Amino acid sequence: MILELRGVHRTHGRGETAVHALRGIDLAVAAGELVAVMGPSGSGKSTLLNLAGGLDSPSQGEVLVEGEVLGTLNRKQLARIRRRHVGYVFQDLNLLASLTAVENVALPLELDGMGVRKARKLAAAALDEVGLADLTPRFPDEMSGGQQQRVAIARALVGERRLVLADEPTGALDSQTGESVLRLLRSRVDAGAAGALVTHEARHAAWADRVVFLRDGVVVDTTSPVGEPEQLLGAQA
Amino acid sequence: MSIRHGLLALLERGPMYGYQLRAAFEESTGATWPLNIGQVYTTLSRLERDGLVRPLPENEGGQRPYELTDLGRGEITVWFATPISRTDRPRDELAIKLALALTTPGVDVQAVVQTQRTATVQTLQELTRLKSRSDKPGDMSWRLILDAMVFQAEAEVRWLDHCEASLVRYQPPASGGSTTPATADTDDRTEAHR
Numbered sequence: 247m248i249l250e251l252r253g254v255h256r257t258h259g260r261g262e263t264a265v266h267a268l269r270g271i272d273l274a275v276a277a278g279e280l281v282a283v284m285g286p287s288g289s290g291k292s293t294l295l296n297l298a299g300g301l302d303s304p305s306q307g308e309v310l311v312e313g314e315v316l317g318t319l320n321r322k323q324l325a326r327i328r329r330r331h332v333g334y335v336f337q338d339l340n341l342l343a344s345l346t347a348v349e350n351v352a353l354p355l356e357l358d359g360m361g362v363r364k365a366r367k368l369a370a371a372a373l374d375e376v377g378l379a380d381l382t383p384r385f386p387d388e389m390s391g392g393q394q395q396r397v398a399i400a401r402a403l404v405g406e407r408r409l410v411l412a413d414e415p416t417g418a419l420d421s422q423t424g425e426s427v428l429r430l431l432r433s434r435v436d437a438g439a440a441g442a443l444v445t446h447e448a449r450h451a452a453w454a455d456r457v458v459f460l461r462d463g464v465v466v467d468t469t470s471p472v473g474e475p476e477q478l479l480g481a482q483a
Numbered sequence: 484m485s486i487r488h489g490l491l492a493l494l495e496r497g498p499m500y501g502y503q504l505r506a507a508f509e510e511s512t513g514a515t516w517p518l519n520i521g522q523v524y525t526t527l528s529r530l531e532r533d534g535l536v537r538p539l540p541e542n543e544g545g546q547r548p549y550e551l552t553d554l555g556r557g558e559i560t561v562w563f564a565t566p567i568s569r570t571d572r573p574r575d576e577l578a579i580k581l582a583l584a585l586t587t588p589g590v591d592v593q594a595v596v597q598t599q600r601t602a603t604v605q606t607l608q609e610l611t612r613l614k615s616r617s618d619k620p621g622d623m624s625w626r627l628i629l630d631a632m633v634f635q636a637e638a639e640v641r642w643l644d645h646c647e648a649s650l651v652r653y654q655p656p657a658s659g660g661s662t663t664p665a666t667a668d669t670d671d672r673t674e675a676h677r
Contacts, residue, residue: 448640452607469605472612
């Protein structure tokens with residue numbers, strides 16, 4: 247299992263003013279699996295993603311990434327896990343404007359101590375996988391929104407990282423471009439990554455294997471795994 | 484879905500007999516609307532009666548192809564040029580169900596909404612899976628139909644989200660048929676559940 251949340255609670259504040267953002271969440275995401283989390287504003291979606299990526303700590307319960315309990319790690323170890331194993335794709339891209347596409351993708355590897363040449367080589371391969379082999383020397387402002395989001399996905403999955411956490415990754419993109427980003431995320435997950443996708447759009451959540459519905463910090467329902475196309479055609483007929 | 488117009492549109496490509504029409508119909512719609520051969524022949528005989536198609540001599544295999552008449556060609560041109568009116572569609576059972584759930588004692592409306600949402604998102608996932616496997620240029624017709632179903636399902640989920648948000652704020656009229664809002668200290672959500 248790449249990502250596991252076991253009995254996770256997250257409470258902000260104390261006493262009467264305490265806000266229970268998450269209340270007893272159990273969630274597991276395996277390699278090759280994409281799980282979408284849907285829910286109204288304030289349901290705890292982003293809190294869940296922050297906990298999964300070690301950007302926040304649970305008030306109770308455990309978060310495991312590749313079998314390591316994040317709560318038992320010191321700051322340095324946690325930072326290492328985040329750099330090596332977890333990739334993020336945010337709505338507002340977070341690409342560095344002063345770096346080219348390949349430099350943006352190589353950055354987390356270089357921060358992790360990898361030599362520049364090797365990091366750039368891996369970054370170029372990651373950009374090739376997302377169909378941007380020709381755009382490696384471009385700066386973010388020389389690319390379309392869809393291309394930038396592809397760079398962000400390449401950066402999220404470069405190197406050893408097998409967990410990608412995506413928070414509304416299609417935010418400002420038009421419908422076709424947004425779909426191509428999800429197709430890409432889907433294909434990277436099919437190639438062996440694990441993905442958790444937070445979205446309020448059902449059409450985007452539908453690219454996942456399972457959709458988890460959150461309300462008031464609790465999982466209220468989950469869709470069943472999707473069958474194979476042959477079965478589906480039968481179901482449609 | 485009008486089988487009548489579907490068959491006329493297919494005959495625009497050239498004469499076809501019953502089994503060919505059925506196969507072409509299913510190919511064009513990705514087997515979303517399977518037809519039985521009886522429906523095809525019944526529809527063809529009605530189209531012939533109305534002067535929209537005419538039978539051709541049987542071929543060597545004993546199959547009788549049909550071709551479009553000028554009247555039929557005109558009919559199909561008008562069909563493509565005319566929008567489908569929403570009022571021609573069946574009543575929306577889901578909307579009626581939610582309206583009734585709201586006024587039926589003991590029904591948890593939010594649960595009704597969530598049950599439907601899960602089912603509709605599940606359908607969306609299945610449609611998306613089918614879509615992700617249809618990448619060939621020849622799959623374009625099928626993809627258009629899948630997209631239509633995807634956007635309809637998405638619209639339903641958005642509507643359900645909207646219903647849920649409204650239910651959270653909903654204060655039912657006090658008992659006795661009065662329309663007076665519930666008292667200020669009423670828990671909205673609990674009320675919406677009733």
